[in-house]
Amino acid sequence: MTTSNPAPILDVSKIRADFPVLHQKVNGKPLVYMDTGATSQKPQSVIDALVRYYTEDNSNVHRGVHTLSQRATEEYDTARSKTRQFLNAASDQEIIFVKGTTDGINLVAHSYGRQHLGPGDEIIISTMEHHSNIIPWQVLCQEKAAHLRIIPINDAGELLIDEYERLLTPRTKLVSITHVSNVLGTINPIEQIVEMAHSRGVPVLVDGAQAAPHMAVDVQKLGCDFYVFSGHKLYGPTGIGVLYGKFDLLEAMPPYQLGSDMIKSVTFESTIYNDLPYKFEAGTPHIAGVIGLGAAIDYVSDIGMDCIDTYEHGLLEYGMECLSSIGGVQIIGTASEKSAILSFVMDGIHPHDIGTILDTEGIAIRTGHHCAQPLMDRFGVPATARASLAFYNTREEIDVLVKGIDRVLEVFS
Numbered sequence: 486m487t488t489s490n491p492a493p494i495l496d497v498s499k500i501r502a503d504f505p506v507l508h509q510k511v512n513g514k515p516l517v518y519m520d521t522g523a524t525s526q527k528p529q530s531v532i533d534a535l536v537r538y539y540t541e542d543n544s545n546v547h548r549g550v551h552t553l554s555q556r557a558t559e560e561y562d563t564a565r566s567k568t569r570q571f572l573n574a575a576s577d578q579e580i581i582f583v584k585g586t587t588d589g590i591n592l593v594a595h596s597y598g599r600q601h602l603g604p605g606d607e608i609i610i611s612t613m614e615h616h617s618n619i620i621p622w623q624v625l626c627q628e629k630a631a632h633l634r635i636i637p638i639n640d641a642g643e644l645l646i647d648e649y650e651r652l653l654t655p656r657t658k659l660v661s662i663t664h665v666s667n668v669l670g671t672i673n674p675i676e677q678i679v680e681m682a683h684s685r686g687v688p689v690l691v692d693g694a695q696a697a698p699h700m701a702v703d704v705q706k707l708g709c710d711f712y713v714f715s716g717h718k719l720y721g722p723t724g725i726g727v728l729y730g731k732f733d734l735l736e737a738m739p740p741y742q743l744g745s746d747m748i749k750s751v752t753f754e755s756t757i758y759n760d761l762p763y764k765f766e767a768g769t770p771h772i773a774g775v776i777g778l779g780a781a782i783d784y785v786s787d788i789g790m791d792c793i794d795t796y797e798h799g800l801l802e803y804g805m806e807c808l809s810s811i812g813g814v815q816i817i818g819t820a821s822e823k824s825a826i827l828s829f830v831m832d833g834i835h836p837h838d839i840g841t842i843l844d845t846e847g848i849a850i851r852t853g854h855h856c857a858q859p860l861m862d863r864f865g866v867p868a869t870a871r872a873s874l875a876f877y878n879t880r881e882e883i884d885v886l887v888k889g890i891d892r893v894l895e896v897f898s
């Protein structure tokens with residue numbers, strides 16, 4: 486494969502220098518990390534923010550009058566403002582810190598879902614959802630004698646919008662849909678999906694786990710009612726994530742977890758809940774995680790989400806071209822609007838074996854069902870091999886992936 490590099494959109498060698506973990510050998514070969522879809526690597530600035538917090542400012546937030554507590558509280562609150570800007574939410578009160586995408590969806594299912602769902606009601610999801618955006622709704626529906634409705638997809642991995650339209654009925658109480666598929670890379674037309682739901686008075690939750698790290702997200706432009714993502718996929722720490730919700734919806738929702746920080750006053754007879762966002766942040770939060778997330782948002786914002794998007798799209802096009810030219814490789818997910826995720830299967834070779842052989846070449850990809858078993862069923866495969874890219878990957882690394890796949894073919898020939 487010849488590599489014809491277009492004018493650089495970002496300085497990838499400078500970016501790579503910011504990620505210490507990338508500079509190591511695995512099985513004697515330079516590490517090629519293509520598993521950002523499972524979790525991203527962290528720039529030094531995020532690692533430094535965590536160390537600085539624990540070294541200099543460690544203290545509980547919103548409690549002490551002492552200096553350390555005030556510093557920790559200020560950093561915590563600042564990270565919330567950065568997150569609000571990052572999503573273009575209208576107010577800091579609409580930003581709830583949670584553990585991650587899974588936790589955010591569970592919060593909405595338990596709070597909003599339990600409050601609004603009744604027997605015979607329906608929730609719409611799609612065939613390409615992550616288990617985290619299936620199971621909370623499935624269990625809620627079982628509990629409430631309600632029903633899950635599933636938007637089908639075509640062979641390219643695109644939603645069938647006409648079918649979605651048909652599924653929207655007076656019984657629909659919520660649409661919960663992924664922004665970007667973690668397996669197919671499909672970018673769903675969220676604005677259109679929201680518009681169609683809103684015209685019938687139905688709110689929409691968007692699972693942004695694979696979108697927020699890779700493209701500019703503007704929740705007001707999307708119009709969605711809830712948006713969730715995970716810090717660890719956005720080059721930040723694990724254990725921290727964000728739930729955005731429209732103020733009026735959050736205000737009317739009951740708390741999800743109960744305890745300290747989420748209350749205004751307590752007697753043994755009754756409790757007055759705190760204001761947003763604290764009503765949904767019971768207990769001591771993941772302070773370091775929040776501060777690390779703030780550093781991650783600073784990092785990607787300095788580069789520019791549009792630059793990241795454009796650069797990664799170039800990688801995707803090159804990767805699709807390379808992979809589709811290898812005999813015996815079938816790409817799963819060929820949507821016209823697609824993020825830099827390359828899922829594939831190989832004739833007669835189990836994805837697990839692909840992953841194992843690539844690992845001997847220093848290449849880290851994910852193999853398995855990717856927490857999307859119904860989607861595997863749709864494509865009639867038990868698993869796929871998935872290379873998921875980020876702005877720290879290069880075309881040269883895609884060439885290494887192609888050589889690794891050639892090696893897999895050799896081993897099984």
Ligand SMILES: *Cc1c(COP(=O)(O)O)cnc(C)c1O
Nearest residue numbers: 585586587615617667694695715
């Ligand atoms: C990773 C992922 C999740 C779950 O995220 P957690 O960080 O594990 O909670 C949900 N949806 C999609 C699309 C994902 O990629």
